Amino acid sequence: xxxxxxxxxxxxxxxxxxxEDLAQxxxxxxxxxxxxxxxxxxxxxxxxxxxxxxxxxASDEFAELIAADLGKFSLVAIEFPKxxxxxxxxxxxxxxxxxxxxxxxxxxGDVLLDQLHYLKRCGFSQFALRDDQNLAHxxxxxxxxxxxxxxxxxxxxxxxxxRQLA
Amino acid sequence: MYRYDEVDQQIVDARVSEFRxxxxxxxxxxxxxxxxxxxxxxxxxxxxxxxxxxRVAIPYGQLNSEQLRALAQIADQYDKGYAHFSTRTxxxxxxxxxxxxxxxxxxxxxxxxxxxxxxxxxIRNTTTDQFAGIAKDEVADPRPWCEIIRQWSTFHxxxxxxxxxxxxxxxxxxxxxxxxxxxxxxxxxxxKNEAGELGFAVYVGGGLGRTPIIGSLxxxxxxxxxxxxYLDAILRVYNLHGRRDNKYKARIKILVKALGPxxxxxxxxxxxxxxxxxxxxLTQAEVERVCQHFIDPDYLPAQADAxxxxxxxxxxxxxFDRWLTRNLTEHKQxxxxxxxxxxxxxxxxxxxxTSAQMRAxxxxxxxxxxxxxxxxxxxxxxxxxxxxxxxxxxxQEAKEHGFASPTVGTLSDMxxxxxxxxxxxxxxxxxxxxxxxxxxxxxxxxxxxxxDLELNISGCMNACGHHHVGNIGILGVDKKGQEFxxxxxxxESGSKASPSIGQIIGPSFSEQEIPQVVDTVLSVYVQxxxxxERFIDCFRxxxxxPFKEAVYAKAD
Ligand code: SF4
Numbered sequence: 001x002x003x004x005x006x007x008x009x010x011x012x013x014x015x016x017x018x019x020e021d022l023a024q025x026x027x028x029x030x031x032x033x034x035x036x037x038x039x040x041x042x043x044x045x046x047x048x049x050x051x052x053x054x055x056x057x058a059s060d061e062f063a064e065l066i067a068a069d070l071g072k073f074s075l076v077a078i079e080f081p082k083x084x085x086x087x088x089x090x091x092x093x094x095x096x097x098x099x100x101x102x103x104x105x106x107x108x109g110d111v112l113l114d115q116l117h118y119l120k121r122c123g124f125s126q127f128a129l130r131d132d133q134n135l136a137h138x139x140x141x142x143x144x145x146x147x148x149x150x151x152x153x154x155x156x157x158x159x160x161x162x163r164q165l166a
Numbered sequence: 167m168y169r170y171d172e173v174d175q176q177i178v179d180a181r182v183s184e185f186r187x188x189x190x191x192x193x194x195x196x197x198x199x200x201x202x203x204x205x206x207x208x209x210x211x212x213x214x215x216x217x218x219x220x221r222v223a224i225p226y227g228q229l230n231s232e233q234l235r236a237l238a239q240i241a242d243q244y245d246k247g248y249a250h251f252s253t254r255t256x257x258x259x260x261x262x263x264x265x266x267x268x269x270x271x272x273x274x275x276x277x278x279x280x281x282x283x284x285x286x287x288x289i290r291n292t293t294t295d296q297f298a299g300i301a302k303d304e305v306a307d308p309r310p311w312c313e314i315i316r317q318w319s320t321f322h323x324x325x326x327x328x329x330x331x332x333x334x335x336x337x338x339x340x341x342x343x344x345x346x347x348x349x350x351x352x353x354x355x356x357x358k359n360e361a362g363e364l365g366f367a368v369y370v371g372g373g374l375g376r377t378p379i380i381g382s383l384x385x386x387x388x389x390x391x392x393x394x395x396y397l398d399a400i401l402r403v404y405n406l407h408g409r410r411d412n413k414y415k416a417r418i419k420i421l422v423k424a425l426g427p428x429x430x431x432x433x434x435x436x437x438x439x440x441x442x443x444x445x446x447x448l449t450q451a452e453v454e455r456v457c458q459h460f461i462d463p464d465y466l467p468a469q470a471d472a473x474x475x476x477x478x479x480x481x482x483x484x485x486f487d488r489w490l491t492r493n494l495t496e497h498k499q500x501x502x503x504x505x506x507x508x509x510x511x512x513x514x515x516x517x518x519x520t521s522a523q524m525r526a527x528x529x530x531x532x533x534x535x536x537x538x539x540x541x542x543x544x545x546x547x548x549x550x551x552x553x554x555x556x557x558x559x560x561x562q563e564a565k566e567h568g569f570a571s572p573t574v575g576t577l578s579d580m581x582x583x584x585x586x587x588x589x590x591x592x593x594x595x596x597x598x599x600x601x602x603x604x605x606x607x608x609x610x611x612x613x614x615x616x617x618d619l620e621l622n623i624s625g626c627m628n629a630c631g632h633h634h635v636g637n638i639g640i641l642g643v644d645k646k647g648q649e650f651x652x653x654x655x656x657x658e659s660g661s662k663a664s665p666s667i668g669q670i671i672g673p674s675f676s677e678q679e680i681p682q683v684v685d686t687v688l689s690v691y692v693q694x695x696x697x698x699e700r701f702i703d704c705f706r707x708x709x710x711x712p713f714k715e716a717v718y719a720k721a722d
Binding site: 062083084085086087089090091093098112114115117118119121122134137140141144145146147148149150151152156157158159160161163164 | 171173176177180181183184187188191196197201204205287314317318320321322323324325326327328329394402405406410440444445446448449451452455
């Protein structure tokens with residue numbers, strides 16, 4: 001099982017049920033659900049009844065595909081099929097910065113310690129660390145850099161603007 | 167040059183701690199090679215044919231004497247007492263131990279240096295003209311812009327895992343392009359519009375390698391304020407849409423070609439509309455802050471008779487005259503010149519320097535050039551600010567340290583990648599070819615008679631030796647496990663017009679045949695040239711046929 005952590009490297013419970021097809025749809029509408037984009041597109045009506053709904057984007061499914069629906073989701077998961085596939089970083093920033101998504105943004109798939117810092121800067125709030133990753137290092141890897149040059153979701157003002165204020 | 171403030175230093179120091187942790191995890195077996203690989207590459211560490219190779223960034227080729235001494239110290243302490251200056255103006259150590267690399271990076275950080283993003287599928291070291299800031303015909307000094315790009319690209323969170331490596335070059339001269347911007351992923355040409363405002367012409371999708379392509383102009387005038395937001399837009403389009411299924415098709419040039427430059431430009435523009443005027447919009451204050459680091463040194467007024475005295479000395483000493491003719495570059499400041507310290511001594515691999523030479527070059531810089539140096543993509547060092555009256559003394563000292571080969575810009579000043587002697591990607595060795603050619607064509611009169619001639623050698627299609635844009639290009643190829651060399655003619659970079667990509671002359675040659683092939687090519691040129699016609703101009707006039715005929719007639 002992947003270990004789900006937040007930006008403080010604390011373990012958090014995954015209270016979303018990963019649903020692959022409608023046959024397994026629970027009756028309790030309070031149950032959190034995480035569904036692939038295709039399932040959402042095919043079964044919007046059935047899924048919308050659930051209060052806590054998450055959608056999962058594959059790395060080649062881009063932000064604009066869910067932009068209009070973002071208000072319905074409390075969670076968006078972005079999949080990293082391989083950690084070197086960097087498309088999810090752009091998707092995350094677009095969701096946060098262009099489409100103003102404020103719910104949980106979760107990195108899933110090949111999520112490794114050494115990418116946590118970058119993921120966090122791009123707006124991910126949760127990280128489903130691959131199960132072999134040593135949690136003991138997570139906090140260090142999230143805190144290596146105390147400052148960054150560029151604008152990011154965590155710090156919209158690039159360093160050069162803050163330098164001018166200092 | 168740019169000096170770090172506290173935050174710059176903190177960021178580089180943090181990177182060292184991060185990589186120390188990662189290396190420890192790797193050495194402890196916690197981090198598998200496959201996952202360590204991109205991390206070490208982004209810290210400049212390759213695993214080469216015989217040993218690891220560490221590539222240190224020399225941002226836009228600029229270096230001070232203290233840094234060069236630190237580099238020499240590292241060569242002594244962790245390597246075999248020498249290092250290699252690369253065609254991307256970086257420095258490579260060929261024999262460090264992986265376990266030592268965090269310590270090397272820590273030593274580098276003490277002199278405001280690093281190996282950040284010198285490899286890997288991320289934004290690499292930005293390059294520019296080796297004479298930036300001292301050339302007469304600059305629209306503006308490109309170095310502050312390179313530094314602004316360096317900071318923006320350093321650990322850019324969104325673009326650390328691009329489909330492939332990404333190189334940006336900046337040129338500021340109207341008449342010349344030593345940075346070869348049109349063969350980069352992004353080429354930026356500083357320009358002024360009719361109102362006299364500064365901006366950039368933006369070229370995208372150029373590159374050498376397997377599919378050499380000249381970049382397309384997608385934005386003729388980008389006001390400087392928008393530089394970073396526009397770069398963000400280009401990189402985002404590439405990050406999302408660049409191919410990731412085939413590493414040979416993953417460079418941005420393939421995307422630009424597949425979409426067509428107009429469609430690509432439209433996509434970038436659509437993306438940019440959202441980013442434009444956002445927080446990354448550059449401010450006057452930031453540009454001024456960075457420009458402060460690149461103000462001219464305190465030049466002394468030119469001595470009235472300096473030029474005369476030089477002229478006298480030149481006629482007395484032919485060696486001095488030769489050196490000045492080839493190794494001196496004009497300076498915007500009267501009374502000053504730039505001097506190229508050649509790293510192309512016959513018998514030594516092009517671009518290699520011993521630690522003693524590095525220290526000597528640092529001393530020369532302190533004594534004669536305000537303590538500053540440049541690395542050129544021709545793999546030489548440059549002292550940018552030398553007083554004319556110091557030239558005789560500098561010449562003497564340069565000779566003592568093996569820097570005075572009076573051959574800059576000639577056939578003997580060839581560009582050569584490390585090739586099969588070091589590089590695990592190589593198809594063939596390149597250094598022995600360079601050595602054989604230097605040895606065969608070592609007659610200065612002959613070299614001068616040939617005049618400006620760029621000969622470039624790469625050990626494989628990755629084209630680190632820029633063979634495509636050499637007037638004569640030599641490429642290592644593998645023929646049934648044997649090392650062979652393909653020769654191309656007619657490439658050019660750095661010219662006023664667009665760079666041109668060389669054409670392959672025909673079937674490849676063995677190592678032994680190469681000097682004779684080059685000899686034949688040169689004889690055709692010598693026979694056919696018109697007065698003062700450069701090799702490249704002659705080639706353009708007469709075409710490939712006479713060369714081809716002569717070369718294969720002899721080879722048969
Ligand atoms: S051109 Fe090929 S052989 Fe030469 S350094 Fe580059 S990758 Fe290695």
